[in-house]
Amino acid sequence: MNTTRTALAVGAAATLLLAGCSGSEQGPAGGSTPTGSRGSAVSAERCAQNEAAGTVTYVTGFQYQASASILDPVAAQALGYFDDVCLDVEIQPGTGQTAQNAQLVASGTAQLSSIAGNGDVLVNVSNGVDVQAVAVFGHVPVATLMTEPDVTDLRQLEGTTLGHKGALPVTIEAMLRAAGVDLSTITQVKVGYDPNVLVRGQVQSLTGYKSNEPLTLAAAGEQITTWNPEDYGVPGSMATTIVNPRFLAEHPTAVEDFLRAQLRAYDHCEQHAEECVADAAELARAGYDTEHNVQVWQTETKLVDSSLPPGQVLGQVDDTAARTEGEFLVQMGQIPAVPDLTQVLVPDLVPSLYAEGQLVWPVP
Incomplete structure (x- = not known):
């Protein structure tokens, strides 16, 4: 694990003891039992500021799947972390449509939301949707292309059929072009x-997500090969949190402490995946594949940890990387120009939640 993440884990444990707040206990259903008390992690003044924000609605990227920026807010709710900072949070399941999530946040119907990555933020902003990115967890594309093992060169896919969910992901298209594949065939x-x-x-090839379809096929004993865009120099990101700009301006402490609780829960869930997935399963109810979702979480946290740039903290928005991603989208014809990133990104917010690489909890 990156040394910054290790310091975060140690620091979180230390502040946990100093605050006198134990993490969580196993409840009867295997999920989390909230501990602590209302406002235990903030001053009375900050508590009042956060309560003035009213109900904070957070829309997940896709249902209650155990992905980064989905499972961690769910766990923060179950563990009582939002209550500890005097936030009233309502978590709503998203449909997987990033444009819909962005529109809900821009309209004020929701205040915060998970969205697939920075590229999706830039595309939506270019389409006139007013949102800002305040956190990003992974600095790598989450999309992958799957083939049978007998495909050893992507050019073998010429003249074959490729399956996707509705459109070819731009990162997969860029990878194929970089490999010299004639897409017209x-x-x-x-x-x-x-x-x-x-x-x-x-x-003969199928697009998917590193943390989903390959796990399903592996569990069924199928042998496949995955082809990843980053191996071909294609930039990307995953698990970005967006906010309504007006809400951020009017209630900055509420946004700060939402992210603070989310980041603390992320660290907890890295150590207690089964417990956190049980919290999500309770919300999803019928048909939730707990074993698969534990694998989803463990796969995504590995992607997040391994892609964290040196010297950065978990959740930090990397404006340089976002510009690179924006320029890539321009090159691929997805947006006409890179938007004014000073109006789109809030790169200093997440670092302000840390002190010497450690997440600050409770809030001084």
Whole structure:
């Protein structure tokens, strides 16, 4: 693990003891039992400021999947961390449509939301949607392309059929072009969410997410090869948190302490994945694959930790990387120009929550 993350874990443990707040205990259903008391991590003045924000609505990226920026807010709620900082948070499940999430936040229907990555923020802002990015967890594309093991060169896909969820992800397109593939020879088809279309031979390549479809196929004993955009120099990011700019301006402490609680819960869930997934399962109720979602979380946290730039803290918005991603989107024809990043990104917010690499909890 990156040394900054290690320091965070040690610091979180130290401040936990100093604050006299134990993490959590296992409840009867295997999830978290809230500890601490209302306002235990903030002063009375800051508590009043946060309560003045009213109900803070957070929309997840996709349902209650155990992904970064989804499982951690769910856990923060279950562990009582939001209550500790006097925040009344309502978590709503998203549909996976990033444009919809951005519009909900821009309209003020929601105050914060998870969105796939910085690229999605830039595309939405370029389309006139007024949101700001306040946190980003992964600095690597989460998309992947799956093939059967007999494909050893992406140019073998010429003349074959590629399956996607509705559109070819721009990072996958860039990877194929970088590998010298003539995309005009590939037939693209929309498929459902069953990755077995690949192993049944209905498609010869299939787009997906590193933390989802490959895990499903591996659990079924299927052998596949995954092709990742970052191996071809393609930039990307994952698990970005966006905010309504007006809400941030009017209630800065509420946004700060939402992220503070989220980051603390992220650290807790790295050590207690099963407990946190049980919290999400309780919200999702029927049909929630607990074992698979533990694997989703563990896969994504590895991606987050391994891609954290040296010297940065978890959640920090990297404006240089965001510009690189924006320039890539311009090159790929996704946006006409890189938006004014000073109006889109809030890079100093998350670092302000740390002291010497350690998340500050409780708030002084």
